[in-house]
Amino acid sequence: MQIKINREVLLKPLNNVTGIVERRHTLPILSNLLVNIKQQEMHLTATDLEMQISLKVPTDIEGELSTTISAKKLLDICRSLPDGTSIEMVSQDNRITLKAGKSRFNLQTLPAADYPLMSKASGQNISFTISQAELKRLLKQVEFAMAQQDIRYYLNGLLMEVNGDQLHVVGTDGHRLSYTNTTLDQTFEKNEVILPRKTVLELTKLLDEQSESPVVIDLLNGQVSFEFGDIQLISKVIDGKFPDYNRVIPSGHQNTFEVNRQAILSALQRASILSNEKYRSIRMVITNGQLKLISTNTEQEEAEEELEILYDKTPLDIGFNVTYLIDVLNNLGDEQITFAFADANSSCLITAGSDANYKYVVMPMRI
Numbered sequence: 001m002q003i004k005i006n007r008e009v010l011l012k013p014l015n016n017v018t019g020i021v022e023r024r025h026t027l028p029i030l031s032n033l034l035v036n037i038k039q040q041e042m043h044l045t046a047t048d049l050e051m052q053i054s055l056k057v058p059t060d061i062e063g064e065l066s067t068t069i070s071a072k073k074l075l076d077i078c079r080s081l082p083d084g085t086s087i088e089m090v091s092q093d094n095r096i097t098l099k100a101g102k103s104r105f106n107l108q109t110l111p112a113a114d115y116p117l118m119s120k121a122s123g124q125n126i127s128f129t130i131s132q133a134e135l136k137r138l139l140k141q142v143e144f145a146m147a148q149q150d151i152r153y154y155l156n157g158l159l160m161e162v163n164g165d166q167l168h169v170v171g172t173d174g175h176r177l178s179y180t181n182t183t184l185d186q187t188f189e190k191n192e193v194i195l196p197r198k199t200v201l202e203l204t205k206l207l208d209e210q211s212e213s214p215v216v217i218d219l220l221n222g223q224v225s226f227e228f229g230d231i232q233l234i235s236k237v238i239d240g241k242f243p244d245y246n247r248v249i250p251s252g253h254q255n256t257f258e259v260n261r262q263a264i265l266s267a268l269q270r271a272s273i274l275s276n277e278k279y280r281s282i283r284m285v286i287t288n289g290q291l292k293l294i295s296t297n298t299e300q301e302e303a304e305e306e307l308e309i310l311y312d313k314t315p316l317d318i319g320f321n322v323t324y325l326i327d328v329l330n331n332l333g334d335e336q337i338t339f340a341f342a343d344a345n346s347s348c349l350i351t352a353g354s355d356a357n358y359k360y361v362v363m364p365m366r367i
Helices: 007-018 071-080 132-145 197-206 261-272 322-331
Strands: 002-006 032-038 041-047 051-058 065-070 086-092 095-100 103-110 126-131 157-172 176-196 214-219 223-228 231-236 255-260 281-287 290-296 302-308 316-321 336-341 348-352 355-362
Touching: 002 007, 007 032, 007 041, 007 051, 007 071, 007 086, 032 071, 051 197, 065 071, 065 086, 071 103, 126 132, 126 157, 126 176, 132 157, 132 176, 132 197, 132 214, 132 322, 157 197, 176 197, 176 231, 176 322, 197 223, 197 231, 255 261, 261 281, 261 290, 261 302, 261 322, 261 336, 281 322, 316 322, 322 355
Parallel strands: none
Antiparallel strands: 002 086, 032 041, 032 065, 041 051, 051 231, 065 103, 086 095, 095 103, 126 214, 157 176, 176 355, 214 223, 223 231, 255 336, 281 290, 281 316, 290 302, 336 348, 348 355
């Protein structure tokens, strides 16, 4: 079986699917991509048994092929070839030969019939649509607050909750919480899933922030499916109970001030240079018309930054993990940011001027 395909046609789809392939897996076939070619369409599929990405590549290839090839080797070969190269694939027995110009690569294959495909779960199903740009924006606003390797496994992901005509997306690691929502064009009964961290990161990579084309999201039994463009991503969901975000998000914090995002971000980044490497703590001293940011470390070194603010409420002296503040300011696009406090022992609520739906809560530290 012989097939010809242009390097450029293959490279982007390969990049899109190989991100989830585990380098070292107990099942050798999971290092491979499933390649199916028929009726002038190429289908590429990768899975790690928790998540599966499939995509269609429209081509003018005649003939049929069904096999599995090492994902990393195929991608590395395509990357290393010059632009505009035509790649010829010849499949025979359990080998595939790739020829390009004067280059020749002979790769081992495994039978396509042995590939462990995930199929979409049946049963309970809520299906709704949102644009690629909107979904990517929502995920980017909250994904940085996910836990990384918390023993409370349900924190190592994002909550996606549909309730009425609202889609709520929430990430928390127990010390801070990032929340956003958007309005859907249909109404649903309350339903929620926890998307695993890896799924969220892959999805963010695949979505096009410029595209208004739709993403069809299906909340299934123990699964979630995203379909957009020529891509389908199916993922298992985390089984667990996500914390009640409504109890965490404060209301009625009276001590507020507005500040320019870039000004406070730069000040925090400078002050963080001398913060304690282990605890990353910083003091916010808020007085009449003034915000001071103070950090110290174990070598008795100190950094102090001063910003003018419009503030005439209760003076406050409150400590935070500086990384949690820098993270949110890096992920917001607004110029004006509002900080709201109750007292020196309560959480801080950060909101953005133009986006009434976005809320970020960070717990204080004792310094």
